[in-house]
Amino acid sequence: MPGGSTAATPGTASQATQTDTDWGRIWDAVPAWFPIPPDAVPTETGEEGAVSASLAAGGSAQSVAQFMQTGLTGAGFSVDASNGPSEDGSLVLDAVGPDPKCMVQVRVRPLSGTTNLVVLYGAACPFD
Numbered sequence: 001m002p003g004g005s006t007a008a009t010p011g012t013a014s015q016a017t018q019t020d021t022d023w024g025r026i027w028d029a030v031p032a033w034f035p036i037p038p039d040a041v042p043t044e045t046g047e048e049g050a051v052s053a054s055l056a057a058g059g060s061a062q063s064v065a066q067f068m069q070t071g072l073t074g075a076g077f078s079v080d081a082s083n084g085p086s087e088d089g090s091l092v093l094d095a096v097g098p099d100p101k102c103m104v105q106v107r108v109r110p111l112s113g114t115t116n117l118v119v120l121y122g123a124a125c126p127f128d
Contacts, residue, residue, distance in 0.1 A: 018123045019050040023105060025123035027052050035071020037064055040117060052121035056114045064115045065091040065108045077104060097125055 017028045030036070030053045040055040057064050062085070069079050077095040084091035090109035096102065102125035107118040 016127050021050045021120065023120050024103070026050065027121045027123055027125070027127055029053065030119055030121050031127050033075065034119070034121070035068060035075060037067050037117070043116065051118050053117070053119040055117040055119075056111075057117050059115060061085065061089050061091055061108045061110045061115050064117055065093060065106070068106045068108065068117070069093055069095075072104065072106075077102075099124065102126070 016031075018025055019028055028050070034053075036053070036055065037057040037059070039059075040057040043054055043056040059067075065082070065084075069082065072079060072093070072095045076098050079093055079095045081094040082091065083094075088109060090107060093104075093106040093108075095104040095106070097104070101122075103122040104125065105120040107116075109116045109118075
């Protein structure tokens with residue numbers, strides 16, 4: 001269902017589906033091992049479209065982005081690019097897994113006293 005998923009919590013391979021987006025094909029959830037800030041809660045801002053996860057986390061956009069970069073690196077990903085902060089304070093991390101076809105994009109944006117975290121977890125990445 002293109003454009004219709006806003007999954008926000010870790011899933012299991014048996015229940016995860018995939019969606020085509022402008023960014024590419026993604027999983028509609030993130031695997032249980034995926035790094036998520038400990039205080040993050042599922043959220044929908046209505047602006048994301050289809051995503052693997054949409055979360056609200058405490059802390060600054062910079063600290064949430066740093067947590068994500070450290071977590072992804074610890075999980076075997078390399079962060080190819082870190083863009084920002086943009087005018088609105090948002091940051092974007094582009095990461096690649098051990099298999100170069102496995103790509104992840106993390107968007108972090110300050111939003112009304114919290115930080116919005118949006119994850120696009122590429123369909124070429126393992127989900128186990």
